Amino acid sequence: xxxxxxxxxxxxxxxxxxxxxxxxxxxxxxxxxxxxxxxxxxxxxxxxxxxxxxxxxxxxxxxxxxxxxxxxxxxxxxxxxxxxxxxxxxxxxxxxxxxxxxxxxxxxxxxxxxxxxxxxxxxxxxxxxxxxxxxxxxxxxxxxxxxxxxxxxxxxxxxxxxxxxxxxxxxxxxxxxxxxxxxxxxxxxxxxxxxxxxxxxxxxxxxxx
Amino acid sequence: xxxxxxxxxxxxxxxxxxxxxxxxxxxxxxxxxxxxxxxxxxxxxxxxxxxxxxxxxxxxxxxxxxxxxxxxxxxxxxxxxxxxxxxxxxxxxxxxxxxxxxxxxxxxxxxxxxxxxxxxxxxxxxxxxxxxxxxxxxxxxxxxxxxxxxxxxxxxxxxxxxxxxxxxxxxxxxxxxxxxxxxxxxxxxxxxxxxxxxxxxxxxxxxxxxxxxxxxxxxxxxxxxxxxxxxxxxxxxxxxxxxxxxxxxxxxxxxxxxxxxxxxxxxxxxxxxxxxxxxxxxxxxxxxxxxxxxxxxxxxxxxxxxxxxxxxx
Numbered sequence: 468x469x470x471x472x473x474x475x476x477x478x479x480x481x482x483x484x485x486x487x488x489x490x491x492x493x494x495x496x497x498x499x500x501x502x503x504x505x506x507x508x509x510x511x512x513x514x515x516x517x518x519x520x521x522x523x524x525x526x527x528x529x530x531x532x533x534x535x536x537x538x539x540x541x542x543x544x545x546x547x548x549x550x551x552x553x554x555x556x557x558x559x560x561x562x563x564x565x566x567x568x569x570x571x572x573x574x575x576x577x578x579x580x581x582x583x584x585x586x587x588x589x590x591x592x593x594x595x596x597x598x599x600x601x602x603x604x605x606x607x608x609x610x611x612x613x614x615x616x617x618x619x620x621x622x623x624x625x626x627x628x629x630x631x632x633x634x635x636x637x638x639x640x641x642x643x644x645x646x647x648x649x650x651x652x653x654x655x656x657x658x659x660x661x662x663x664x665x666x667x668x669x670x671x672x673x674x675x676x
Numbered sequence: 677x678x679x680x681x682x683x684x685x686x687x688x689x690x691x692x693x694x695x696x697x698x699x700x701x702x703x704x705x706x707x708x709x710x711x712x713x714x715x716x717x718x719x720x721x722x723x724x725x726x727x728x729x730x731x732x733x734x735x736x737x738x739x740x741x742x743x744x745x746x747x748x749x750x751x752x753x754x755x756x757x758x759x760x761x762x763x764x765x766x767x768x769x770x771x772x773x774x775x776x777x778x779x780x781x782x783x784x785x786x787x788x789x790x791x792x793x794x795x796x797x798x799x800x801x802x803x804x805x806x807x808x809x810x811x812x813x814x815x816x817x818x819x820x821x822x823x824x825x826x827x828x829x830x831x832x833x834x835x836x837x838x839x840x841x842x843x844x845x846x847x848x849x850x851x852x853x854x855x856x857x858x859x860x861x862x863x864x865x866x867x868x869x870x871x872x873x874x875x876x877x878x879x880x881x882x883x884x885x886x887x888x889x890x891x892x893x894x895x896x897x898x899x900x901x902x903x904x905x906x907x908x909x910x911x912x913x914x915x916x917x918x919x920x921x922x923x924x925x926x927x928x929x930x931x932x933x934x935x936x937x938x939x940x941x942x943x944x945x946x947x948x949x950x951x952x953x954x955x956x957x958x959x960x961x962x963x964x965x966x967x968x969x970x971x972x973x974x975x976x977x978x979x980x981x982x983x984x985x986x987x988x989x
Binding site for chain 2: 501502504506507508509510511512514568570571573576579580583584585586637638639640641642643644645647
């Protein structure tokens, strides 16, 4: 409660724009290295995978905002929109790399991939889910939809997180460590929310008894 | 608990640099190979070779890419991991056990296996099941030569291969979640193994193999996906029944025993119709169509006549 009595002067806050600037450093750096042939023997594959991985990292960062606030009293809520949008921008870059550099816009091959390859089907569905979330990530949309409906819509991010983790798990051969670790982090972040939701439902019952 | 003090090392036990370097000459001398001196990298010694009519005239992938973009899960799953981690494997001395249905079973010293052979340079295409390809100037000798020498019995229908199992020297073989069931095993039908294209490679780019490429001796079967090319071989067994193979055991719906390159038979998770040639065009390289049997159909298609290649993938 000491927090409420804290001095009126606002503590220094990192401006949101800084997050976008920092957030795009990996993309710029990857493209710079790629154009200068510094991404190893298979630069397209490296770029494609790195961009996808950054999308997943930003998605995880987005999902960490709430538990950090509830468990550790660290409030990063004002940055959540930027983190979510960075997730979307990296997903766009990842998908563009796949469509243009990997498949050379061969729509027959791409269509075949989407229909026949579960990891690509899932990846594409995950991207589609992110679109309405990105489009409504602004104050005007919250006002238009109403807070509750907006919040319900944005629960889709949980589905996107499962999709992204599965997409990574299914693309690799065998069961290497890295995608398992990312999937475990997603599972913990979603499990935390599920446990809290179940708890909240259980508590009133106990009080009524 | 008994903790033994390490014994003092006698100066005579320490190998001098000269002798250490001389050990690299095992490829020469009795093997009848010219030794051109110790040029190149510290790990690779030059080899003398004859040219082969089986070589492609396509442009070889750079030595840098061939030695730094590898799938060798015993040293980690990243493509760059083998080049970083493989130096821990000791490849000298090396023995290859030859057993099973064979008249001359034995533990052969590697140099004794290589000695009678004429080393050839064979520039082969290599197609990875993941959808990329290289052109690699291997140095080696036909597997058929070795098979002839050890005299398999008539009941031997397959050759089973095994990679060395040394968790202390191969970081990928350690750990609680093994990517594959070690040791790595592979197999060929006898007519595949004795096909003139099937090569036991001991070098590339005119030098002995780097560890990350499967030193000191590995299999190269250019009409099959790269994972059939088992590395750092310690055992060949002549057997009657189709032997187990590592990737087939790991995911039998994705990797078959035959694993012949075939653009018409998709991997369940990706198309095999096209491939990216490593080192060709960088970031903006175009895919190229994958060829049946990796372009070696004229030589090997007859091995599979009458077989349903979709069923026996």
